[in-house]
Amino acid sequence: MSFSPYGNYWREIRKLCVVHVLSSRRVSSFYSIRLSEVKQMIRKISSHASSSKVTNLNEVLISLTSAIICRTAFGRRYKDEGTEMSRFHGLLSECEAMLGVLFVSDCIPFLGWIDKLMGMHARLEKSFKELDQFSQAVVDEHMDPNRKTSQEEDIIDVLLQLKKQRSFSIDLTNDNIKAVFVDLLIAATDTTAATAVWVMTELVKHPRVMKKVQEEIRNWGGKKDFLDEDDTQNFPYFKAVIKETLRLHPPLPLLVPRETNSKCIIEGYEIAAKTLVYVNAWAIHRDPGTWKDPEEFLPERFIDSDIDFRGQDFGLIPFGAGLRSCPGILMAIASLDLILANLLYLFDWELPPGITKEDIDTEASPGLVQYKKNPLCALAKCHM
Numbered sequence: 127m128s129f130s131p132y133g134n135y136w137r138e139i140r141k142l143c144v145v146h147v148l149s150s151r152r153v154s155s156f157y158s159i160r161l162s163e164v165k166q167m168i169r170k171i172s173s174h175a176s177s178s179k180v181t182n183l184n185e186v187l188i189s190l191t192s193a194i195i196c197r198t199a200f201g202r203r204y205k206d207e208g209t210e211m212s213r214f215h216g217l218l219s220e221c222e223a224m225l226g227v228l229f230v231s232d233c234i235p236f237l238g239w240i241d242k243l244m245g246m247h248a249r250l251e252k253s254f255k256e257l258d259q260f261s262q263a264v265v266d267e268h269m270d271p272n273r274k275t276s277q278e279e280d281i282i283d284v285l286l287q288l289k290k291q292r293s294f295s296i297d298l299t300n301d302n303i304k305a306v307f308v309d310l311l312i313a314a315t316d317t318t319a320a321t322a323v324w325v326m327t328e329l330v331k332h333p334r335v336m337k338k339v340q341e342e343i344r345n346w347g348g349k350k351d352f353l354d355e356d357d358t359q360n361f362p363y364f365k366a367v368i369k370e371t372l373r374l375h376p377p378l379p380l381l382v383p384r385e386t387n388s389k390c391i392i393e394g395y396e397i398a399a400k401t402l403v404y405v406n407a408w409a410i411h412r413d414p415g416t417w418k419d420p421e422e423f424l425p426e427r428f429i430d431s432d433i434d435f436r437g438q439d440f441g442l443i444p445f446g447a448g449l450r451s452c453p454g455i456l457m458a459i460a461s462l463d464l465i466l467a468n469l470l471y472l473f474d475w476e477l478p479p480g481i482t483k484e485d486i487d488t489e490a491s492p493g494l495v496q497y498k499k500n501p502l503c504a505l506a507k508c509h510m
Contacts, residue, residue, distance in 0.1 A: 127309050127453075128382050138296045143306060144453050146288060147281055153456045157355060159197045159278060163190055164464050165352065168472060175506040180478050183326055184319075184501040187465070191319040194461055199310055200264045201280035217260055220253045221312055226494035232402060261304040282307060313454055316495045317377035318461050324375040325368060325466055327502050328423050330475060331483045335425060339364050343471045344509070353471050358463040364470075366428035368462065369442070372411075372435055374423060375488075376444040379408035379496050384450065407443050408496075416441040473506040 127143060130136040146152065167190045174181045192215070193203050229246060231238030241247060267273060268282045285306060289298040296302075329336040342363045347353055358364070384403045389396065397403075412420040418427070433439045436455065437447035445452040452458075469475075477483065491499040 366425040372444040
């Protein structure tokens with residue numbers, strides 16, 4: 127879906143995902159998964175707090191989002207340790223690395239031999255084969271008549287049912303199912319974790335904002351043990367904090383590349399057909415012509431503002447815009463809201479001894495997904 131050229135296949139696959147896989151009804155049906163995994167994370171951080179142990183939020187949040195997407199996509203939760211978990215994350219990391227690598231042939235086609243000489247083709251083929259074997263094993267497991275089914279219907283179950291129904295103008299094959307499955311894994315696992323880490327980073331660096339957003343959440347939450355997804359809709363400043371973080375730290379600084387369908391002229395420049403187009407969301411989000419004090423973290427800019435990140439306001443496009451915008455936005459925001467609201471509601475956050483807010487950097491690591499380069503480590507103290 128992400129890289130398919132515009133045409134009947136792309137339209138049908140996107141329709142399938144929007145209507146049957148990533149709709150609001152389907153996202154709501156996965157709430158129990160998000161709930162149980164976030165509660166497990168809270169218990170883990172609570173144990174850190176009781177022993178005054180520093181929490182590595184990068185590790186905790188990556189583990190959490192991985193568990194959520196694995197259970198949502200194919201009904202399994204890998205254990206925190208073990209070879210299966212290492213293999214799964216290794217596959218995803220390598221796939222993301224390959225997506226972020228610039229091939230010489232993309233820019234200068236007749237120099238494609240350089241990519242081959244550097245071993246890029248062999249590395250790409252190896253990555254594809256391993257990921258294909260993994261996804262095929264997942265599909266085979268779901269097609270096994272002796273498989274023990276759970277009460278939670280996962281995305282692979284949904285796609286296999288749609289394959290049997292034949293209600294689309296294309297014949298849905300196992301390869302199509304695997305492609306959608308891999309799209310979801312790559313798009314959902316790291317982007318949500320990276321955004322959550324950036325939110326917590328900015329709040330730790332800006333105690334005023336941290337205090338203000340926690341007061342909003344706690345005034346509403348009262349003495350509840352846990353905030354649910356309905357609660358998060360009542361926090362306008364909390365929502366503004368997320369918007370401002372997505373503005374400063376879009377998880378994909380360069381959106382998924384596109385290709386022009388035909389020759390066009392933009393501001394006097396002739397763009398040939400079949401030209402690769404890269405949209406620099408990071409630069410758009412920091413454009414001084416659009417944003418006042420664009421380098422500053424100011425969630426207040428979104429209070430009483432209609433600007434949103436759903437693709438209608440072209441100054442804020444972390445999920446893209448138009449027909450090619452990310453169809454998984456509902457699932458991403460549902461997870462992000464639940465995770466962050468409870469981290470801020472249930473815990474007070476302090477920096478480890480000897481570390482000041484000035485020591486917390488905002489340097490991003492290279493790659494397709496913009497992660498915080500150095501892990502964010504903080505001390506949690508139970509508020510309740």
